[in-house]
Amino acid sequence: MEKNIIIKVCMGTGGVASGGEEVLAKFREMITESNLNAKISSNCHAQKVGCRGFCSKDVLVDVIVDDVKTTYKHIKPDMVERIFNEHVINGVPVNEWLAGPEYNNFHDKQTKVVLSHCGDIDPEDIDSYIAVGGYNAAKKAVLEMAPEEIVNIIKNSNLRGRGGAGFPTGLKWELGLRIKSDVKYVICNGDEGDPGAFMDRSVMEGDPHSVIEGMIICAKATQSNSGYIYVRAEYPLAVKRLQMAIEQCLMKNFLGNNIFGSDFSFDLKIFQGAGAFVCGEATALMRSIEGKRGMPSPKLWRSAERGLWDKPTVLNNVETFANVPKIILNGANWYRKLGTERSGGTKVFSLSGKVRNTGLVEVPLGISLREIIYDIGGGIEGGKNFKAVQTGGPSGGCIPAELLDTEVDYESLARAGSIMGSGGMVVLDENTCMVNTAKFFLEFTQAESCGKCTPCRIGTKRMLEILERITSGKGKDGDIELLEELGNHIRATSLCGLGMTAANPVLSTLKYFRDEYIAHIKEKRCPAAVCRDLITFTIIEELCKGCGSCKRVCPADAIRGTRKSPHRIDKELCIKCGSCFDACKFKAILKV
Amino acid sequence: MEEVVKINIDGKEVEVPAGINLIDAAEIAGIHIPNLCYMKGMKGVGACRLCLVEVEGLKAPVIACNTKVRDNMIVKTKTERVQEVRKFVIDLLLSMHPLDCMTCTKSGICNLQKYAYEFELKESSFTRKKFGYPVDAANPFIKRDPDYCILCGRCVRVCKEQGTNVLDFMGRGIESKVVTANDRPLQESECTFCGSCVDACPVNALLEADRWRKGREWEYEKYNSVCMLCGCACEIKVSVREGDIQKINSGAKDGSVEKYLCAYGRFGFDSLRAESRLSTPLKRVNGELKETTWEDAINIVSTKLKEAGKNTCIISSASITNEDAITLKRFATEVLKTQNIGSTISLYSDPKVFKNSGKADINSSDLIIVIGLNLSQWDRVLPAIDAAVRKRVNRGAKLIVINEAETGLSTVASINLRGNEIESIKAIITALKQSGAEIDKQTEEYLSDVREITEEITKSAGMILNAKSPLILVSPELFNAASNLALIKGDIIAVYPESNARGVALMGIETESKSYAEMTDSKYSLLYIAGNVPLQNRPDTDFLIVQNSYMNDIAKNADIVLPVAEYLETSGTIIDYAGRIKHLNRAIDSHGKSKSHREIFREIAKKMGTTLKMPVESEIKKAADVKAKISAMPFEKTKNLHFEPDKFIETLNLTVINNSRLIWLKEAFEVKAEK
Secondary structure (H helix, E strand, O other): OOOOEEEEEEOOHHHHHOOHHHHHHHHHHHHHHOOOOHHHHHHEEEEEEOOOOOHHHOOOEEEEEOOEEEEEOOOOHHHHHHHHHHHHHOOOOOHHHEOHHHHHHHHHOOOOOOOOOOOOOOOOOHHHHHHOOOOHHHHHHHHHOOHHHHHHHHHHHOOEOOOOOOOEHHHHHHHHHHOOOOOOEEEEEEOOOOOOOOHHHHHHHHOHHHHHHHHHHHHHHHOOOEEEEEEEOOOHHHHHHHHHHHHHHHHHOOOEOOHHHOOOOEEEEEEEEOOOHHHHOHHHHHHHHOOOOOOOOOOOOOOOOOOHHHOOEEEEEHHHHHHHHHHHHHOHHHHHHHOOOOOOOEEEEEEEEOEOOOEEEEEEOOOEHHHHHHHHOOOEHHHOOEEEEEEOHHHOEEEEHHHOOOEOOHHHHHHOOOOOOOOEEEEEEOOOOHHHHHHHHHHHHHHHOOOOOHHHHHHHHHHHHHHHHHHOOOOOOOHHHHHHHHHHHHHHHOOOHHHHHHOHHHHHHHHHOHHHHHHHHHOOOOOOOOOHHHOOEEEOOOOOOOOOHHHHHOOOOOEEOOOOOOOEEOOOOOOOOOHHHHHOOOOOEEEO | OOOEEEEEEOOEEEEEEOOOEHHHHHHHOOOOOOOOOOOOOOOOOOOOOOOEEEEOOOOOOEEHHHOEOOOOEEEEOOOHHHHHHHHHHHHHHHOOOOOOOOOOOOOOOOHHHHHHHHOOOOOOOOOOOOOOOOOEOOOOOEEEOHHHOOOOOHHHHHHHHOOOOOOEEEOOHHHOEEEOHHHOOHHHOOOOOOOHHHHHOOOOOEEEOOOOOOOOHHHOEEEEEEOOOOOOOOEEEEEEEOOEEEEEEEOOOOOOOOOOOOHHHHHHHHHHHOOOEOOOOEEEEOOEEEEOOHHHHHHHHHHHHHHHHHHEEEEEOOOOOHHHHHHHHHHHHHHHOOOOEEEOHHHHOOOOHHHHOOOOOHHHOOEEEEEOOOOEOOOOEOHHHHHHHHHHHHOOOEEEEEEOOOOHHHHHOOEEEEOOHHHHHHHHHHHHHHOOOOOOHHHHHHOOOOOOOOHHHHHHHHHHHHOOOEEEEEOHHHHHHHHHHHHHOOEEEEOOOOOOHHHHHHOOOOOOOOOHHHHHHOOEEEEEEEOOOOOOOOOOEEEEEEEEOEOOHHHHOOOEEEEEOOHHHOOEEEEOOOOOEEEEOOOOOOOOOOEOHHHHHHHHHHHOOOOOOOOOHHHHHHHHOOOOOOOOOOOOOOOOOOOOHHHHHHHHOHHHHHOOOHHHHHHHHHHHHHO
């Protein structure tokens, strides 16, 4: 019997960054150039696949021998030869490099709908997508279904906008269909900009055709003949793969005139954003496509009535579109049952921060935060204590340990003072200062404010200044109240979502971690020992062995002492970089 | 009938037109909703967040500038909640503001100051910051000081709406800034220094460059008047302090597309105090012009006029008031009994055109057809009309440009019909006829050999049929041909270079025997030139009287020079291109010993033994009230009109340009053109 061998090398952004291209090249070289037996080389091929989510273990490589999949982690080009010789040729996996149970646990607890093909198919090859059933849904929608029928399925599926606000997708499409116009647009919002979020990027890079297929179905449902995918230029790989996908679709007549041989036409273009966070806001995004400065405008009309160039426009997020083909194929009920009563389906999160398994996870809505962080994420790194989880990026909030059993859906997260958002999930441990975390997010929003409306432009800056003051030990009585006042006013008066939610990280940390703010202001102390101006480093004489490691790494030359006798830190010179703290093997340095 | 809705604002029941926004509706109810970024006539952008109001039935406050009235709406504009957030917004703005109201030129008219006062904010409750941005003061017209800017975007929007497109935002967040392309000084951009941004700025970020210590708003006497420098005849508001003009702003109604004033009209007033301004009568003694008294001058003039009698020839400018024109007409017919009286009008138009030119408000037209006009803000060819057309287009009107070659307006037109204008008009009329429009029989007769009906022509005809109130703006030479189109639908207005051509023509100064060109070329024993005419060399005449405000080339060649008050020193009326009577109000005293045209004519007449009747309002109204009669006309250009509007307007304004800071502008543009 000849063995059928497929080698899949992860070439998402993480995979490429970790050397995926070299690994793949090495495998291909081994296959073609090594003096192998001809039977193997003719039945063995290596391919690139998109992100499978577990980026911290990249480069991940699957070796599939006759449908038996073995996954390796942290593969470097120089490891390829051994895998090839031992596993591919001789059939014995290299045990010490296997990804192991951790990898399987990470995936087993997930429900993959959007990501079902990510990491499995070659994103640069349309046939690879077609082989797993791709474009069947679009074909069905275009050839067999009436627009109303599609709209009804989407409505019944309970799919809600995955960009963050959670507007029911079916309702949006229904309005889009109802408005009559000579020109209508479908736009895919791929301007993912939250710090720590990479869900949309992974989908666009790992399974670009699913997004395009979703858009085709939307176009048919809303009777629109042209569309745009708005991708930020900072995602060159996504742009490249989407472009390839569009070209392949044109060749197959899945896009263009009379698609699938029907009388329906759909033209799709990519528009690259210049990297302004605010362009993820629908009205700003449309202005940007129009060639204007990306600034939100007040909504006198819904986009479905007047959007791009004042024409009816249905705009959805990447993930929303990627869900659509599966809903069409598997039915509304199947999808609805995956989620909660009010929100159907699954949601992809980028799990990052102080969690053991960082990466991309897809879970059914209604799962608890605890399950995501502990069961999938493997708990907190280094055995530390969990402190909070930040969801929803700069527009979201921090949820504390006591609310870990909160269900993940739009309403529950909002009740907890945060938002679902686009899917960023940053886990914070006991060593995280919450004031500093709030400051980090506010630094981001105030810099990304478009500057149009007063509260967001000036208000966020003023909040940031207060936070800077607090974290540098200059906080004053009344600062907490001022922050709350500012935050509430900015929320109430801002023009767009960016401003309205800008204060969330501050308001939610004030709600759950007020004592940390008080410690900073009143005691001039940072409980997590993070805020540099509030901490001191001291060497505990009894523990110091006089090894000199700390002295060697100190960039400020602030450590004095002779070998084998206790060292001392000159507080005047110390710049509080923490290098000595990290370098000390005897835990002799005290950071308070 | 306009549709109205009933709303309740702060307990007041009012009926307002349907479709207007809450700020305008509240204004009708006599309630002011605070705002910094709203501009009447333009879409609300919701940037300042000051106009938040509560509407019954809605959870959160809404911005009034962008909320339309609905029937039975109950609006509260002064609830505790909205007052609190308004105060918050002002507080934030103050935290980025210099707060130097005690020396700020804008004090007294600054909206930020007004609201800070209203909300009892002596200073910001937040840390105050200042960027210390450099001031752009490299030109003599407009000073830009970004440190005062509150980012309301009004300047950006007016500049964009009128199509000048010089200003925009740059940067993000707190570092957002209003800039020209690449943040270069204004003169390195496409700026025309019209100063619309200055009129729009609610604070001290954009201001007339020379205003420092020239008084503040409450120190000025204000006069509404009219700019007489070109055929736009823009309404102006003149600010006067201690007998001198300190600034001129656009005087048009807020929200009107005619709210515009070009650099000439706004900044040209320094020429009033220029050295070349004539302050006393001059007479030629031994070949040189010497100062003399009015008594002497009038003696000489009346003697000379008596001698010349019917052989006197008078040429008048069309930039004089109706009152001056009517007096001149009387002077010629009653005193001199000469028929040799003409004006500069015949250079660019058949005076009959003004009897038939219509009346219309460009603000209410939904389709504008511009025929044979090279309007341009940049070349200052009727710049206010150019701006008004562009604004109408930005507010939703359609534009058809019919012109021999491409013009500036072509870029914003819905349809451009290039090539021979007459042929295009004929083709459109034919297309209208094919679509079933009723065509005048006479027109049909004139309509022969029509060229091919292109798709664009059909589209143009469709636009005309669909429009509610089309407006045709046409050059005088094409007026007759275009009349045929207006006969089918729409208003027609002739547009021309001099401010009161229509008034001067209607007051009876029109060529009865010879044209301007013929008069200046023939030999008369006495030539009397009243006002500013584009003549440089002395025509062949025994005696030349020049009655002008400046010592220009023709005045230098005169035998007698009589100094005339400028338009800012005169009262009176004019009739603008759209047929509206506009009032001039004397803002300052006449320069030196200069007098108005009509005073001079009356004094001469008196010396010659006739007391001329003073012009009265009713006779001007009567003369102006012509029933425009549009009739079918042959498709021909009016012959013998040779003039280039840009050169003509520049020549007319040469004295103003050369004797004011406008000379800087001219030089800067010449330098730019060389590059």
